[in-house]
Amino acid sequence: MRGTGGEGICGNIRKSLMLVVVGNPNPKLPSQLLLSRGIASKLFVGGLSFYTTEDSLSEAFSQFGQVVGAKIVMDRVSDRSKGFGFVTFASKEEADRAVTEMNGKILNGRTVFVDYAKAKPSFSEALPIARPPPEQLHNK
Structure with missing residues (x-):
């Protein structure tokens, strides 16, 4: 979801990069940023x-x-x-x-x-297929 003022994924990455470059005493990139960029x-x-x-x-x-x-x-x-x-x-x-x-x-x-x-299955792949109860299948 997008917020105001450059929020969202791009805004969060930009904030993380600023933290790494400007104010982070530990020069390593945050693991979440590494994973999100495929590094x-x-x-x-x-x-x-x-x-x-x-x-x-x-x-x-x-x-x-x-x-x-x-x-x-x-x-x-x-x-x-x-x-x-x-x-x-x-x-x-x-x-x-x-x-x-x-x-x-x-x-x-x-x-x-x-x-x-x-990779973890996406949310839609993890859900079972909805089917009616067995008795309704046989009565048709």
Whole structure:
């Protein structure tokens, strides 16, 4: 949705860039800006140990380039790792190297599987197709 005064996506990107260039003591781009511009590459990491933390995951993958973010997916009920997560790199080249080097390697005592993350389905793809109850189908 658009607001007044240059709001919206372009306004938000412009504000983020101004923050990075002018007033941000940390010169790295915000991860959201990187993702929205298609600069970052997100990897899926499966087979993680329950003892792997987001910090240790980030550290293990940082040898291949700048890690923008590392996220381990947690079970809401047990508050334990589901055994997989995501690592986001600042460039595709760094992500390519990480996939090549880390796929099938041991991390915290477990063999991890690394591949490119698949895009989330859009809202319309995620909704089921509406159909009438079965008895109405047979009565026609």
